[in-house]
Structure formats: structure tokens, C-alpha cells
Amino acid sequence: MTALRCMTAGESHGPALTAIVEGFPAGVALDTALIDYELKRRQGGYGRGKRQTLETDRVIVESGTYHGVTTGAPIALRLVNNDAKLERLLEPTAPRGGHVDLAGSINYQTGIRQVLERASARETAIRVAAGALCKTLLRELNIHVYGYVRSLGGIDAPPLSSDLSVRDASPVYTLNPAVDSAIVAAIDSAKEAGDTLGGVVETIVLNCPIGLGSHAQWDRKLDARIALAVMSVQAIKGVEIGLGFEAARRPGSHVMDPIDFDPAHSSEDRRFGFRRPSNNAGGIEGGTSNGEPIVVRAAKKPISTLAARTRSVNMETKAPQPASYERSDVCAVPAASVIVENVVAFEIAAAVVEKYVGTSLAAIKAAMAAIHELDRKLLDDRGDRGS
Numbered sequence: 001m002t003a004l005r006c007m008t009a010g011e012s013h014g015p016a017l018t019a020i021v022e023g024f025p026a027g028v029a030l031d032t033a034l035i036d037y038e039l040k041r042r043q044g045g046y047g048r049g050k051r052q053t054l055e056t057d058r059v060i061v062e063s064g065t066y067h068g069v070t071t072g073a074p075i076a077l078r079l080v081n082n083d084a085k086l087e088r089l090l091e092p093t094a095p096r097g098g099h100v101d102l103a104g105s106i107n108y109q110t111g112i113r114q115v116l117e118r119a120s121a122r123e124t125a126i127r128v129a130a131g132a133l134c135k136t137l138l139r140e141l142n143i144h145v146y147g148y149v150r151s152l153g154g155i156d157a158p159p160l161s162s163d164l165s166v167r168d169a170s171p172v173y174t175l176n177p178a179v180d181s182a183i184v185a186a187i188d189s190a191k192e193a194g195d196t197l198g199g200v201v202e203t204i205v206l207n208c209p210i211g212l213g214s215h216a217q218w219d220r221k222l223d224a225r226i227a228l229a230v231m232s233v234q235a236i237k238g239v240e241i242g243l244g245f246e247a248a249r250r251p252g253s254h255v256m257d258p259i260d261f262d263p264a265h266s267s268e269d270r271r272f273g274f275r276r277p278s279n280n281a282g283g284i285e286g287g288t289s290n291g292e293p294i295v296v297r298a299a300k301k302p303i304s305t306l307a308a309r310t311r312s313v314n315m316e317t318k319a320p321q322p323a324s325y326e327r328s329d330v331c332a333v334p335a336a337s338v339i340v341e342n343v344v345a346f347e348i349a350a351a352v353v354e355k356y357v358g359t360s361l362a363a364i365k366a367a368m369a370a371i372h373e374l375d376r377k378l379l380d381d382r383g384d385r386g387s
């Protein structure tokens with residue numbers, strides 16, 4: 001069990017979504033504007049369906065703060081569903097492939113409605129709120145997390161910069177304006193054909209200290225924890241750190257990152273002067289952050305609910321019937337980039353709270369500075385012994 005935890009509750013068309021964030025340190029000034037900004041971004045991106053025009057997600061902080069500053073008590077976050085009509089919705093008659101409809105209703109011995117309402121990606125809104133809350137902590141520690149769309153519908157969008165105003169001006173949240181219109185056109189064509197599109201989203205974490213996570217036990221590994229959290233996001237079907245699957249295709253000499261040392265920087269930065277000319281490992285080696293940017297990629301499958309309805313069967317008669325159609329997005333890859341970014345932010349914050357054990361921001365900052373100083377001294381001592 002990690003020191004910082006989050007549980008969510010709520011159905012897609014229930015009254016509200018709730019998250020309880022437990023273990024969040026005291027002394028962090030709440031930035032609800034940042035949380036609402038991330039929520040708004042999650043609702044946007046070209047290709048979303050009508051639901052997003054019905055909801056105006058704004059976080060309500062119900063506990064764990066005093067005069068806008070966290071107290072260390074559990075923080076309850078809530079988002080009201082404007083489109084709360086759960087009890088009025090009909091039971092779908094034919095389960096949709098690519099959804100929990102069939103397996104879940106057998107698993108829980110309920111109708112399809114009960115499982116699809118909870119399985120819906122509406123739940124990601126409250127996870128974004130929890131992740132954005134964690135960004136306020138990370139910002140205090142000068143750790144920054146951002147995400148963007150890396151490819152969509154097979155169209156590659158390699159980032160041309162890290163200027164987030166470029167991403168925020170992009171209808172599909174890329175850092176490559178040159179390909180945006182081609183992506184928008186691809187989404188339009190898919191929509192016309194009653195089809196949907198998936199893509200790859202990328203998250204970068206900057207200025208992580210060396211030593212988040214651990215090599216010592218499988219469930220302490222930072223890459224494993226990130227992978228679990230990202231894979232749990234609805235419709236994510238693959239997670240890569242650094243080169244990821246590409247590493248399996250290359251010889252070792254084109255995968256391993258060399259280690260250099262620049263004495264000019266040995267005392268001033270979080271990497272003690274160690275420099276990696278490449279970052280194929282994506283900032284994590286042996287389950288431990290190595291001070292380089294953490295690079296996480298996630299593959300999001302296309303939306304399963306197709307307007308050109310897929311084949312299914314009637315749950316009562318077992319006769320062939322097109323899958324039930326629920327109002328749906330054509331493409332939610334831009335939204336997924338926001339979700340993955342915030343889910344990663346949560347895991348980084350959890351690793352920070354675990355390493356720099358502290359009940360308050362001040363304690364965490366002090367522990368961080370003290371451990372950094374100790375690490376630097378031990379490195380210097382090794383240097384003295386070696387000379």
C-alpha cells in the first residue's frame with residue numbers, strides 16, 4: 001500500500017463522481033483553477049461526442065483543506081454530473097464488443113447497464129482531478145508533468161517543441177501544428193464512415209530527482225507503478241517507458257544510454273553532474289528514476305461503440321442483433337493525453353511522498369533537501385576515496 005492513495009466512486013449518469021485522496025501532505029495551497037483547467041482540457045479535443053457539451057466539470061473540494069490549504073486529512077473531490085439520468089436509462093439489449101457489457105454482466109450477475117455505467121470513461125474525470133491536485137504538490141517541488149498526442153489514426157505527430165501553448169492551441173493536442181489538419185480530416189472521414197480512431201499519447205516528467213521508486217521489490221518499481229496506473233485508464237491497451245517496444249528491435253549498443261560526468265554541474269542540479277547523452281530508458285532504470293526526463297507512452301484503442309453498429313446478439317433470445325448504441329465519441333485520443341498525464345502525475349507524487357516521508361509540504365521539502373545533500377556528500381566521499 002502506497003502512502004498516497006486514491007479511490008474513486010460514481011457512475012457515468014449517476015449524481016456525481018467522487019475521489020478520496022488519502023495521504024496528501026498538509027500545507028499545499030489548493031489550486032482549483034489548475035484542476036478545473038485540466039478538467040476542461042479532458043472534455044475537449046476534436047472528435048468528442050455530445051456528452052461533453054452537457055457537462056461543465058468543476059471540482060468541488062469537500063474535505064481535507066482549511067482556508068484553501070491542505071491539512072493532511074483525506075481530500076474528497078467531487079464532480080457533479082449534469083447529465084444525471086441513471087434511473088431513467090434503458091437496459092441495453094445487445095452487449096457491445098470492446099466494452100465490459102457481456103463479461104461484466106455475467107461477472108456481477110446484473111444487467112448490462114449496471115456495469116457499463118461504472119466502466120465508462122466518465123470516471124477518468126475524477127482521476128484527472130486527483131492527478132491535477134498532485135500537480136500542485138509537484139510544482140512546489142519543481143517537478144513538471146505534461147502530456148500531448150503523439151500520433152492519431154496512424155498519423156505521426158512528433159513534437160516540434162515543448163511549448164505548451166502550441167499544444168493548447170491545437171484542436172487535437174499535438175505539439176506539431178503541421179499535422180493537425182491531416183488529423184482533423186482523418187477524424188472527419190472516420191465519423192462519416194461510422195468509424196472511430198485511436199492513437200498514442202505521450203507524457204513527460206521533468207526534473208524528477210534521482211531515486212524515486214526502487215529496484216528492491218517488484219511492486220516498488222516506478223515503471224511498474226506507472227504502467228499499472230496508465231493501463232487502468234479506459235481504452236489504454238499498451239504502455240511504454242522510453243523506447244519501449246522499439247528497444248526489442250534494436251541491438252544493445254543502440255539502446256543503452258551512456259553515462260557522462262560534467263563536474264561543472266556536480267553541485268547545482270538534481271543529477272549531481274551525471275549526464276546521459278541519450279534517454280532511451282525514458283528516465284527509469286531498474287525501477288528507479290535516474291534524473292532524466294521520464295517518458296511514458298500509451299496506446300489508446302479506437303472507441304468501441306461504432307455508429308456503423310457491430311454484430312452482437314440479443315441477451316434474452318440470443319438471436320443476432322446489432323450491438324446497442326450509446327451516444328459516443330468518434331475520437332477521444334486528445335482527452336486520453338490529459339488523463340494519462342494526470343494519472344502519471346499522481347504516481348510521481350505518490351513516489352515522492354513515499355521517498356521523502358512527510359506529513360507536510362515543509363517536511364517533504366526539508367527531507368528532499370537533506371537527502372540530496374547526503375547523496376552529494378556520499379558521492380564526494382567516494383571521489384575522495386578514489387583519488
Ligand SMILES: Cc1cc2nc3c(=O)[nH]c(=O)nc-3n(C[C@H](O)[C@H](O)[C@H](O)COP(=O)(O)O)c2cc1C
Pocket residue numbers: 049098099100119120121124233234235236301303304305327328329330332335336339
Ligand atoms: C476519454 C475517453 C472517452 C471515451 N469515450 C468513449 C465513448 O464515447 N464510447 C465508447 O464506446 N468508449 C469510450 N471510451 C472507451 C471505453 O470507456 C472503454 O473502451 C471501455 O470502458 C472498455 O474498457 P477497455 O477498452 O479498457 O477494455 C472512452 C475512453 C476514454 C479514455
